[in-house]
Amino acid sequence: MIRTITATVNNSSGVLNRITGLFARRQFNIESITVGVTENPEISRMTFVVNVDNDRALDQVIKQLNKQVDVLKVRDISGDTIVARELALIKVVSTPQNRSEIETLASPFRASIVDVGRDSVTLQVTGDHQKVEALIDLLKPYGIKELARTGATALKRSSKSQSQELKYSFIQ
Numbered sequence: 001m002i003r004t005i006t007a008t009v010n011n012s013s014g015v016l017n018r019i020t021g022l023f024a025r026r027q028f029n030i031e032s033i034t035v036g037v038t039e040n041p042e043i044s045r046m047t048f049v050v051n052v053d054n055d056r057a058l059d060q061v062i063k064q065l066n067k068q069v070d071v072l073k074v075r076d077i078s079g080d081t082i083v084a085r086e087l088a089l090i091k092v093v094s095t096p097q098n099r100s101e102i103e104t105l106a107s108p109f110r111a112s113i114v115d116v117g118r119d120s121v122t123l124q125v126t127g128d129h130q131k132v133e134a135l136i137d138l139l140k141p142y143g144i145k146e147l148a149r150t151g152a153t154a155l156k157r158s159s160k161s162q163s164q165e166l167k168y169s170f171i172q
Contacts, residue, residue: 001048001051001052001053001137002050002051002078003049003050003051003052003058003076003078004033004047004048004049004076004078004082004084004152004154005014005047005048005049005050005062005063005074005076005077005078006036006045006046006047006048006070006074006077006154007019007045007046007048007071007072007073007075007146008014008043008044008045008046008071009043009045009046009070009071009072010042010043010070010072011037011041011042011043011044011159012059012070013163015020015044015071016035017053018044018068018070019065019068019071020033022061022064022065022068023048023050023061023077025066026057026060026061027029028050028051028052028057028061029050029051030049030050030087031049031050031051031093031151032047032048032049032149032150032152033046033047033048033049033064033152034046034047034151034152035047036151036153038169039044042087043072045091046134047151047152047153047154049151049152053093057167059120060074062074062076065142071099076158076165077154077156080156080157081157082154082155082156082157083157084128084150084152084153084154085126085127085128085153085154085155086095086127086128086129086132086149086151086152087120087124087126087149087150088124088125088126088128088132088135088147088148088149089123089124089146089147089148089149090122090123090124090135090136090139090144090146090147091115091120091121091122091144091145091146091147092120092121092122092123092139092143092144092145093119093120093143094116094119094120094121094142094143095119095142095147099121100169101117101122102121102139102142105138105139106123106125106135107135109125109127109131109137110126110127111124111125112124112125117163119155120145123135123139123171128152130150134154
């Protein structure tokens with residue numbers, strides 16, 4: 001089963017290596033991982049999408065992660081309502097004759113052309129995993145020269161009461 005785990009950690013060297021090693025020792029396949037600094041430059045946020053066999057093994061990994069010195073907080077947000085996004089850069093074989101066709105194809109996905117070469121165009125798309133996959137599938141017949149993807153990054157959605165408070169604070 002696919003699970004999304006977030007961890008806030010101290011922003012120091014070696015932390016990523018120690019944490020991914022913990023997943024490897026438990027033989028979890030990390031489907032994707034994103035890491036970036038938070039609003040506090042001394043803290044990084046990691047988002048893991050992992051494939052696990054059972055909840056018991058996942059619980060053990062979360063407990064072991066929480067014991068790590070540099071780990072501040074670990075959460076399995078799979079059951080929560082979340083906002084999750086990926087970024088993909090897709091270099092597609094393109095001639096001047098079919099560029100407008102590719103651009104038209106990308107438009108419903110809100111993808112944009114970020115580079116144009118003599119024989120290719122590079123598109124940028126952000127969205128959930130299914131959206132990115134759908135665009136890639138549609139572009140395959142043109143010939144994908146190169147593909148780079150980030151992993152999913154995710155945040156828990158605000159609760160309704162928080163959203164309403166925020167909405168009202170903007171109105172005033």
